Amino acid sequence: MTETVIGAVTETAAGAVTVTPARENPGPSGAPGTGLSRLADDDLELLLLIRHFELTLLRLYGRGELNGTTHTCLGQEYVPVALRPLLGPADFVFSNHRGHGHYLARFGDAHGLLAEIMGREGAVCGGVGGSQHIHRDRYLSTGVQGESLPVAAGVALHLRRGGAGALACVYIGDGTWGEGAVYEALNLAALWGLPLLVVVENNGIAQSTPTGAHLAGSIAGRAAAFGIDHHLVVSADVNEIRPALAPLVARVREGRPLVAEFRTHRLGPHSKGDDTRPPAQVRAARAHDWYARYAHDHPGHFHPSDERVRARVEEIAAEVAARPPSRWSPCA
Numbered sequence: 001m002t003e004t005v006i007g008a009v010t011e012t013a014a015g016a017v018t019v020t021p022a023r024e025n026p027g028p029s030g031a032p033g034t035g036l037s038r039l040a041d042d043d044l045e046l047l048l049l050i051r052h053f054e055l056t057l058l059r060l061y062g063r064g065e066l067n068g069t070t071h072t073c074l075g076q077e078y079v080p081v082a083l084r085p086l087l088g089p090a091d092f093v094f095s096n097h098r099g100h101g102h103y104l105a106r107f108g109d110a111h112g113l114l115a116e117i118m119g120r121e122g123a124v125c126g127g128v129g130g131s132q133h134i135h136r137d138r139y140l141s142t143g144v145q146g147e148s149l150p151v152a153a154g155v156a157l158h159l160r161r162g163g164a165g166a167l168a169c170v171y172i173g174d175g176t177w178g179e180g181a182v183y184e185a186l187n188l189a190a191l192w193g194l195p196l197l198v199v200v201e202n203n204g205i206a207q208s209t210p211t212g213a214h215l216a217g218s219i220a221g222r223a224a225a226f227g228i229d230h231h232l233v234v235s236a237d238v239n240e241i242r243p244a245l246a247p248l249v250a251r252v253r254e255g256r257p258l259v260a261e262f263r264t265h266r267l268g269p270h271s272k273g274d275d276t277r278p279p280a281q282v283r284a285a286r287a288h289d290w291y292a293r294y295a296h297d298h299p300g301h302f303h304p305s306d307e308r309v310r311a312r313v314e315e316i317a318a319e320v321a322a323r324p325p326s327r328w329s330p331c332a
């Protein structure tokens, strides 16, 4: 499999552009690699945790053991993994409907999240939030598109006043740029110099509508309209993405908001069983999958970790499924 992976393009509101060149990494056999460098163990473990957590969710749904709905981030896991060490405990994270990876990158707590989704004891939110509506410490997710951005802007204002250099990070998809609230928040973020980091997971589709059919112009152009910096990430290599983002995130902490747009690929359906894409498009998305690419490029690192994490998630699922139902009290 060959693929061109370009690194990153950064465009400041003033129009300065920097391009991080792609790296070509030969595979261990000497065969051409797919462009993914060797990851630190903890990054690979986290990527695999998110992957196996969601594959397990789908299996549980298939067996009728889960209710409600869920949206997987299969293929997009590297986004929160790349951001993980760039965000500290004083920062707020606002997630969305496709948030399992965001939560696991923040807390690593597969037990609490699975219990939440399964409605079992130990659930993060007593089992009433489910897959999409989680609140824990400085982390909040909502399934209502765009709702989180004005809230994140308000929190960013509070953090700026606190003066400790904390930021509010908000994850949104490409489709969420159709919500007016996004622009109200960007306007204030620019005017007030808010420490707001908007992470866009642009997977090229919103439910069933391709980006080209719902978004005029570009996300970069929309950020520029507010004088907000925009950073485009096309790579799926955590080792490339993170150092490129680090200085930009440091600037956010100083009150310079940023839109970091990841061109990414949704491997699965929007939710479950609702993939409207032609099979060729799904196959094309799969060709970008970091999981298969990393297995190809670094089999000696990948396979033992993959087996270990897969087994760990299976154990977690069995343990959580055996728990009694969760209880929730508004007074708790």
Ligand SMILES: Cc1ncc(C[n+]2csc(CCOP(=O)(O)OP(=O)(O)O)c2C)c(N)n1
Pocket (backbone or CB within 6 Å): 097, 098, 143, 144, 145, 146, 172, 173, 174, 175, 176, 177, 201, 203, 205, 206, 207, 266, 270
């Ligand atoms: C205000 C609002 N409108 C519609 C929906 C239904 N809905 C849930 S996800 C989604 C598509 C979101 O697309 P995008 O922002 O690209 O995120 P993705 O699902 O691709 O990660 C829609 C329309 C919603 N949850 N909230």
Ligand SMILES: [Mg+2]
Pocket (backbone or CB within 6 Å): 173, 174, 175, 201, 202, 203, 204, 205, 206, 207
């Ligand atoms: Mg999308």
